[in-house]
Amino acid sequence: xxxxxxxxxxxxxxxxxxxxxxxxxxxxxxxxxxxxxxxxxxxxxxxxxxxxxxxxxxxxxxxxxxxxxxxxxxxxxxxxxxxxxxxxxxxxxxxxxxxxxxxxxxxxxxxxxxxxxxxxxxxxxxxxxxx
Amino acid sequence: xxxxxxxxxxxxxxxxxxxxxxxxxxxxxxxxxxxxxxxxxxxxxxxxxxxxxxxxxxxxxxxxxxxxxxxxxxxxxxxxxxxxxxxxxxxxxxxxxxxxxxxxxxxxxxxxxxxxxxxxxxxxxxxxxxxxxxxxxxxxxxxxxxxxxxxxxxxxxxxxxxxxxxxxxxxxxxxxxxxxxxxxxxxxxxxxxxxxxxxxxxxxxxxxxxxxxxxxxxxxxxxxxxxxxxxxxxxxxxxxxxxxxxxxxxxxxxxxxxxxxxxxxxxxxxxxxxxxxxxxxxxxxxxxxxxxxxxxxxxxxxxxxxxxxxxxxxxxxxxxxxxxxxxxxxxxxxxxxxxxxxxxxxxxxxxxxxxxxxxxxxxxxxxxxxxxxxxxxxxxxxxxxxxxxxxxxxxxxxxxxxxxxxxxxxxxxxxxx
Numbered sequence: 060x061x062x063x064x065x066x067x068x069x070x071x072x073x074x075x076x077x078x079x080x081x082x083x084x085x086x087x088x089x090x091x092x093x094x095x096x097x098x099x100x101x102x103x104x105x106x107x108x109x110x111x112x113x114x115x116x117x118x119x120x121x122x123x124x125x126x127x128x129x130x131x132x133x134x135x136x137x138x139x140x141x142x143x144x145x146x147x148x149x150x151x152x153x154x155x156x157x158x159x160x161x162x163x164x165x166x167x168x169x170x171x172x173x174x175x176x177x178x179x180x181x182x183x184x185x186x187x188x189x190x
Numbered sequence: 191x192x193x194x195x196x197x198x199x200x201x202x203x204x205x206x207x208x209x210x211x212x213x214x215x216x217x218x219x220x221x222x223x224x225x226x227x228x229x230x231x232x233x234x235x236x237x238x239x240x241x242x243x244x245x246x247x248x249x250x251x252x253x254x255x256x257x258x259x260x261x262x263x264x265x266x267x268x269x270x271x272x273x274x275x276x277x278x279x280x281x282x283x284x285x286x287x288x289x290x291x292x293x294x295x296x297x298x299x300x301x302x303x304x305x306x307x308x309x310x311x312x313x314x315x316x317x318x319x320x321x322x323x324x325x326x327x328x329x330x331x332x333x334x335x336x337x338x339x340x341x342x343x344x345x346x347x348x349x350x351x352x353x354x355x356x357x358x359x360x361x362x363x364x365x366x367x368x369x370x371x372x373x374x375x376x377x378x379x380x381x382x383x384x385x386x387x388x389x390x391x392x393x394x395x396x397x398x399x400x401x402x403x404x405x406x407x408x409x410x411x412x413x414x415x416x417x418x419x420x421x422x423x424x425x426x427x428x429x430x431x432x433x434x435x436x437x438x439x440x441x442x443x444x445x446x447x448x449x450x451x452x453x454x455x456x457x458x459x460x461x462x463x464x465x466x467x468x469x470x471x472x473x474x475x476x477x478x479x480x481x482x483x484x485x486x487x488x489x490x491x492x493x494x495x496x497x498x499x500x501x502x503x504x505x506x507x508x509x510x511x512x513x514x515x516x517x518x519x520x521x522x523x524x525x526x527x528x529x530x531x532x533x534x535x536x537x538x539x540x541x542x543x544x545x546x547x548x549x550x551x552x553x554x555x556x557x558x559x560x561x562x563x564x565x566x567x568x569x570x571x572x573x574x575x576x577x578x579x580x581x582x583x584x585x586x587x588x589x590x591x592x593x594x595x596x597x598x599x600x601x602x603x604x605x606x607x
Contacts (some may be wrong), residue, residue, distance in 0.1 A: 097512060
């Protein structure tokens with residue numbers, strides 16, 4: 060299958076690969092997918108006290124489009140508020156990377172990973188308020 | 191082999207357009223000696239071998255018969271037992287459908303193996319649609335057929351069994367003598383797909399208890415589009431023709447013979463007969479080198495038995511790396527993958543699944559197949575490439591990270607999607 064130049068660029072030079080300290084109260088983790096389905100994405104975001112994402116890291120087991128989708132969203136997330144992050148739609152990711160129809164699920168997975176990471180950070184913040 | 195024969199394709203892997211060819215099980219380049227022998231039969235000696243009334247026909251017929259003798263010699267057969275076809279797929283169809291239909295009065299049950307090539311599985315499925323029943327036996331996890339299980343699958347109405355000599359994906363060699371003997375004892379006709387076996391293992395049909403055997407030219411440095419079917423004469427095996435018109439090949443396969451293709455197959459099989467022993471030593475050394483190099487990578491699994499296996503094939507799964515990204519990563523080499531990622535649905539290799547490999551391991555497998563023109567340099571480059579790319583993909587893999595942290599991935603609750 061032919062990949063777009065943007066997918067190839069992210070696949071060849073993935074941005075923000077790595078992990079953040081998952082025990083840090085300001086770090087939210089989202090892990091979605093399953094090995095048997097052929098893709099697992101782990102997205103970690105670090106949020107400052109004003110609710111702005113300062114850092115984002117990812118690791119992805121999956122095809123080139125899945126790697127590119129997760130690499131792209133780490134770039135997009137930095138500097139956004141968690142509410143802005145939550146609003147990112149898979150269609151924006153698919154459009155930016157020119158994903159073919161059979162690879163749309165990769166962008167869906169990336170959106171799910173963002174939502175899971177945001178949910179995690181919100182749960183941590185709620186726990187902090189209660190404490 | 192003589193040192194003057196060089197790989198007949200451009201080998202410039204730096205430009206990414208001509209990756210190193212390690213897919214000899216898919217097809218082989220035509221040996222330059224074979225090509226040279228074929229050309230005059232396209233232009234100068236263009237006659238129809240069936241033309242009996244002039245020298246054009248006689249020359250072509252002589253060339254066809256010489257080639258038939260070469261094919262027969264490689265496999266220990268009588269030339270009169272060789273029928274020309276368009277390739278192993280046609281040979282398999284002719285053998286399976288032809289024998290099953292001819293002997294259907296004796297019974298309508300067929301036995302084959304789940305790891306057979308589709309060119310065997312699909313004709314058997316077609317016979318099922320026509321009213322036959324079939325048993326598809328799973329091999330053992332090492333890819334080999336358990337003889338007791340094979341014996342147990344035979345029924346009073348079993349008429350035909352089909353088991354491949356050498357598996358195309360994992361290279362394992364079945365015990366054809368033992369399986370054939372079981373067939374003989376039970377009056378079952380035995381067909382063997384030997385497309386991947388010629389020039390790799392010794393075949394002596396004078397001794398082997400085999401009734402029908404399929405061959406291909408292009409897996410053994412001959413041209414595509416030609417193959418042969420061995421049909422035993424003593425005791426005589428009958429088959430129903432699948433192609434009618436003209437009664438060529440003693441009525442078993444009509445159609446004007448493709449003289450140049452047949453000449454090519456004959457020459458390719460002659461070279462195989464004369465050079466296979468020496469060639470196999472060289473290829474085994476290269477395979478061992480490749481295996482040794484790849485085994486220095488953590489979490490790699492060889493698929494299929496290593497002992498009962500042709501040296502040309504190495505099929506390896508790289509754990510915690512996803513199949514499609516692996517294929518993208520290894521653009522510098524031309525190999526086959528256990529993962530067919532051409533559609534939305536991931537389809538792992540049915541052969542590896544039949545061995546009991548998990549979907550993940552089946553997806554992350556690569557078949558390296560080595561051949562006549564593979565060099566030490568090719569193998570060294572491949573080892574280096576695989577090491578660096580697997581490293582890179584694992585650096586990206588959350589599964590690898592979890593594995594390294596000692597997490598049992600089978601116990602993780604995955605978020606479904």
